[in-house]
Amino acid sequence: MVVRIGLRALAAVVVSLAVGTALAQTTPREATVSRLIVKFRDTGPRAALALSSRVAQVATDTGVRMSHRRSMALGAHVLDLEHPLSTIEAAALVARLARHADVEFVQTDQRRHAQLLPNDTYVSSQTYLQNSAAGISAIAAWDTTTGSVNTIVAIVDSGYRPHADLAGRILPGYDFISDAKAANDGDGRDPDASDPGDWIDPADTSDPHFQGCDVEPSSWHGTAVAGIVAANANNGQWLAGIDWAAKILPVRVLGKCGGDDSDILDGVAWAAGLPVPGVPPNPYPAQVINLSLGGSGDCPAAYLSVFNAALAHGVTKAIVASAGNDSGDVANSAPANCPQAIAVAATSKSGALEGYSNFGAGVTLSAPGGSNFVPANDTIVFLSNTGATTPAADSFDAGAGTSFSAPMVSGVVSLMLSVAPNLTAAQVRSLLTTSAKPFPAFSSCNTSICGAGIVDANAAVHAAMTGAATFNVQGLWWAAGGTESGWGINFAHPDNRVFATWYTYDTAGKAWWLSMLADRTPGNPNAYAGRINVDSGPPFNNFVGKGVPVDVGSGTLTFTDANNGSFSYTVNGTAQIKTISRYNLGTGPQPTCTYSATTPNFAAATNYQDLWWVANGAEDGWGINFAHQGNTVFATWYTYDVDGTPLWLSALAPLVAGTTNVYSGALYRTAGPRFDAYVGPPASKTIVGTATLTFSDGNHATFAYNTNGAGSLPSVSPPQSKQVTRFPFGPAGGTLCQ
């Protein structure tokens, strides 16, 4: 069945706009200077003196009291003046200091202000761009980047008008509307994605083709959406787009009375660079695909398939979809409810959920959408056309809808990609959500209905720069190249923290494990450092109470990508570095792990890769790591021997035939070369029993095991079992692999 997909914009509410006001105004005030930047000479009679003496000397020599605040890069120092000076007094002081024998250079420590304010005619009405609690802080972001010509944003919509404020920004797109009547351009698919108008007049409604469609003028919807992303900024006319440089790929799928799934799907596939039968290949595949459209129902299988393929193709990093304007749960709004989509709800200028906006757990984040109340002082201004039917002159208009929220996020993603073009789709989603602004106090929005927050262009751009190369490493790793098979290290990785459990052998070759809670280092976002503990605790067959940790050293994990890194450690005085790589079970695709500040829906997860234990902390001190790939779980169980020393056992547990949730395999005890002199394969591997994992959902499992008396372990029969769940150790949110 063909589903008609409607526009996400509400009927535009035309308002009179205050124009010409300066965007940022500051009231003049008496400027003062309270800090200097001074570089003392590297040579000369005073060079060997203590810094405090040199500061005291220049203070004495100039008669101005000052003290050392901090040292700067390249040998300069920040000095605090005891009393602030007027700018004239400060200039005189600087002149005196500049002549001082011990001073190489000196200047006042001035405050610099963001200066990149565009001069577009109606920019003061674009309140959503501002650095306010409910704005998207595009103005702040522009101090860092205004975008890149190398970024392409596909606007899958009603086509485009060659509006003057989009001049030079529109790539050759494609018109995917198959039905000539709906297309309104006289034919089916064609290479001209320009928008001929999508008006419905009273005569149209008697045409069975447009039955049930409302009589309305042309919407120029695609032009409006494109302008929010990329209107030419600082060109003295019209509006300012969020990205001043990115190219727009117009993909026309919406005509009179909406568009058909079959055309939208082909349009998305083509935008991503995938082949579409009968259509020439797209020479400009898009990094960002914006879908300000939707309809009711579940996410159709065809959308799942196309969205998956679009992201897997590798160019497209984000598919951004408007949540919809039905005041209902986004779960009923496709394609925003498709899991690959970044679903965007609409917030007001005070950061509340707009009344029309869809909401719910499926919303990824929010962005301003404007109010549909009249008189409206909270509308979104957008590029338009004066034509009520066929196109006429360039214009602008104002209105509301999640149609406007989505391109704000698309524009922010394109800014992120301008500073970090190699971000993955998972990183884009993670950085967007973790950098989002918290909803203001007393907002009707919260993270359970409006997503992670309000999109924050400035924070997202900075997160993209510093987090561009951050990799989620959750999973099982071992010595690179497999030259040291028999030991490994499991990582659970929520955001800026890695919890590592390392299974190896003690100096006697006996199974031994250590753990490390490592935090991201200030200098390298892909390095994590922490203390290493060895625990002792109650034996595996009678675990009551808690393990007791002993600090035995320190470690640093440094990752070069999501699959390679190094582990340097000092344990009991022995310092070593091992090259490590992600272990491939070879039983299906490696899952991709993504941290989210909003706790993921673990219960719904179908990949179990994580650290698990008995909930509620009653049995702190042991745990079980699952590496999960395809239909196999590799479990490493960190527990204790009968004498209370660390013991690890492992099981390679394939899915049990005829089940969908039970994994079972032999339980092994391994002995091997000591941790600090590891060479070759493990010394011995003994089957000591069986482990069976029964997952009642993605966050609850029963871990049942028996032991058979082998491997110097007492026999446990019948099997013992433990109810296990994922181990949360902060920060808020969690990492999900899929």
Ligand SMILES: [Ca+2]
């Ligand atoms: Ca056509």
Ligand SMILES: [Ca+2]
């Ligand atoms: Ca056309």
Ligand SMILES: [Ca+2]
């Ligand atoms: Ca402009």
